[in-house]
Amino acid sequence: MDDHDDQPTPDPTMTRIVDAVQLGRSGQQVRARDTLTALWDEIGADGDPFHRCTLAHYLADLQDTAEAELSWDERALAAVSELTDERARQYHHSLQVQGFLPSLHLNLADVQRRLGNTTVAREHLAMAQRFAGQLPDDPYGEVIRAGIRGLTEALESPRE
Template structure:
């Protein structure tokens, strides 16, 4: 979860949520100690699993060690599971991503990959938009970094093409390919999305010969 995504769906009339909102404001104004104290108050006053889930999320962000951050994210996950309804559905993608990043920082690539995959599986719960795109890119990067997603030959050719397009500063072509490539979480739907982006670029028939050759090779491998 991020402050923006969580804040949009919270009940501001709830006193525990109000404390979290005050904490978010303190964060934004550069008062981390005050923010942490407010989140601790929210945790202490939480009267059900939902309130505890939200408070634990914010407490996780104010821990001095990765191990403590992981602990509070795991508490948040357990409370979200206990809630088990639509109020927490959109929490899961970023929550699993936070847990994955902690495991990765602690050197546990296997657990990191597992939680990045859980995050990817829950991305559909998010409304489309900039936040969903941002989180998808972060999760896809985590899957690649932990070896949970490995490029096939077609995807590697697309990566080669992207390198060349960067050298050529072809921003328009990069804009066509990068969203599908950076958001590739290893699903068949994402592979299809990448192939469709490559086909759109090929249909323009405006790339220099070297880039066009790589694109054709990518399309052959992706088909």
């Protein structure tokens, strides 16, 4: 095998997703949501699972209601079940599907808690904790581990 096999495959769809996410992070949430929603429609429900997982994951954060957020978080988790490490590594050589699971389950646990579904929230939190060992030892991994700790505390503390 030559070194070329280690290079990521150019992915114009991921470029468009990343550009839209940057819009949202710059304060243009509505424009980002509209762009990502149009891209979701373009990709389709049976499109590339890497694209669907990434899109749904980011679209969840741009929703106006917890119910809509839950719907997108569920789509992200459903898409990851169809995703392979091989496909993820086409985008970046270090990606592993199991490394996505802590964040996806953490998001579901959080939105379920906010919706008052504490039993389901605890189930997703347990899954996030179970897969946390797959997280890299880097700032991203620490953000997710901190989120798991914070949500654990929130679920252990009764609402006032």
